[in-house]
Amino acid sequence: MKAKSRKSFQRTLFFSVVGVFLLLALFFSVYQYYREKEYKVDTMNYRLQMYNYEIYHFVEETGTDNRESFLNFVDGFGEAGLRATLIGRDGKVLMDSYLPSVDSMDNHLKREEVQTALKRGKGYEKRRVSSADGKSMYYVATAFPNLIVRTAVPYSSKLAKTLKVDNYYLFYAFVITLILIMVLYKNTSRIGKHIEYLRLFAQKAEKGEQLEQNQDVRLPNDELGDISQIITTLYWKQRKSEEDKLRIKRQLTQNAAHELKTPAASIQGYLETILQNPNIGEEKRSYFLERCYAQSVRMSKLLQDMSTLSKLDEKDVALTYSEFTHINVNEIVHAVLADVALQLQEKGILATMDMPASVQIYAAPSLVYSIFRNLVDNAIAYAAGATTINLSCSEFGDYYEFVVSDNGAGVPAVHLPHIFERFYRVDKGRSRKLGGTGLGLAIVKNAVAVHGGTCVAYPTPGGGFSVKFSLMKNLDGKKF
Helix, strand or coil: CCCCCCCCHHHHHHHHHHHHHHHHHHHHHHHHHHHHHHHHHHHHHHHHHHHHHHHHHHHHHHCCCCHHHHHHHHHCCCCCCCEEEEEECCCCEEEECCCCCCCCCCCCCCCHHHHHHHHHCEEEEEEEECCCCCCEEEEEEEECCCEEEEEEEECCHHHHHHHCCCCHHHHHHHHHHHHHHHHHHHHHHHHHHHHHHHHHHHHHHHHCCCCCCCHHHHCCCCHHHHHHHHHHHHHHHHHHHHHHHHHHHHHHHHHHHHHHHHHHHHHHHHHHHHHHCCCCCHHHHHHHHHHHHHHHHHHHHHHHHHHHHHHHHCCCCCCCCCCCEEEEHHHHHHHHHHHCHHHHHHHCCEEEEECCCCCEEEECHHHHHHHHHHHHHHHHHHCCCCCEEEEEEEEECCEEEEEEEECCCCCCHHHHHHCCCCCCCCCHHHHHHCCCCCCHHHHHHHHHHHCCCCEEEEECCCCCEEEEEEEECCCCCCCC
16 A cells, blocks of 8 residues: 655745745736836826816817818927817817818717716726727817817837836835745745754654753744754653653562561561460560560551552542542641540640631641641651650641641751652661651651642751642632
């Protein structure tokens, strides 16, 4: 089967625009030709019409009986070959400068210039053979109340040249058209270059071929170059985003395997000890079982946190917004503090709230609970020496800004840029001993993002660690 030839966009655009322009140029040339021709005829008519008016006024003063004075007056115009004729409104010839006797002349009522003059006041006929001398004449007639004055000049080569349309404009029109076609070709070629570049880029991207990331530097510095650069930049950003996602998933898998290996190995070791020593003391057996249970709780918490992160990562698909509803954040914060009251009491930490009486947002209650619970748990577990945990809220336009801070030992500045990374630990050994999964702050960051907000960590003024995050009010119920 013969392959279908593909049309070039640049060629199609070029010939389409050139075709339209040539049609316009042709229309302009024809219009200009007839306009110029009409101007030449009007100029000639105007001159002979002026003769007609002057002859009429002369005849009005002297009458139509003195032919000699009539001839002298006509000769006084100095127009070579000028012929003047006086015609009655009935078409009868009253006097003619060419013929001494008009008795033999035909009735002129049916002549074209006379008919037009009777209807419109003025009339002309360009080239008609005179019945008097057989010469081609150019006639112009003007109708007056009591007679018609007609003048005529021989249709000579000189007159024909005078009436001929000047074609100089055609030359200029051709030159301008040629220049515009060259400019158009240059610009359409440039457009075609951009499109061809993007086409090849898209084909290579679709086939997974190697792409040059700096290829866009060869593009011209104009709007089309900007568009091409934006498209390729978006591609590379998307590509990098996908690579980052794959890297994070691989990292998550590796870290998860590493985190699960320790409690799994501990459980296996404790159980092997119990099975291989059936006579082990009851106190020792209970201790090993308690350690197995503690490690299983840690594994369960890790798996639960990983599941939450997985849903947050795939929020466009897996996490639907069916949970979203209007909630009062104050109630959720009170619930969190009630659930951790025993841990706060054991650590001697006082929790305080500095929030408006009602903070209404449109959100998923479980995720908002997870945000505050992870931040409070993190402060309880890792804020060494802390005596207070403060939860505050401020209103900024479409957002509420929350801050959870403690007055503990704080976090070294070198760790702050990585604090929200998965499985990142400031003190790895100490964190595992305290039972943390290393996913709490990562869950906080992703859950905040689901609600259209951002979060940042910084040292608490005066000592300690603070996390500031924002949540959209979104009280109209619109999905993010």
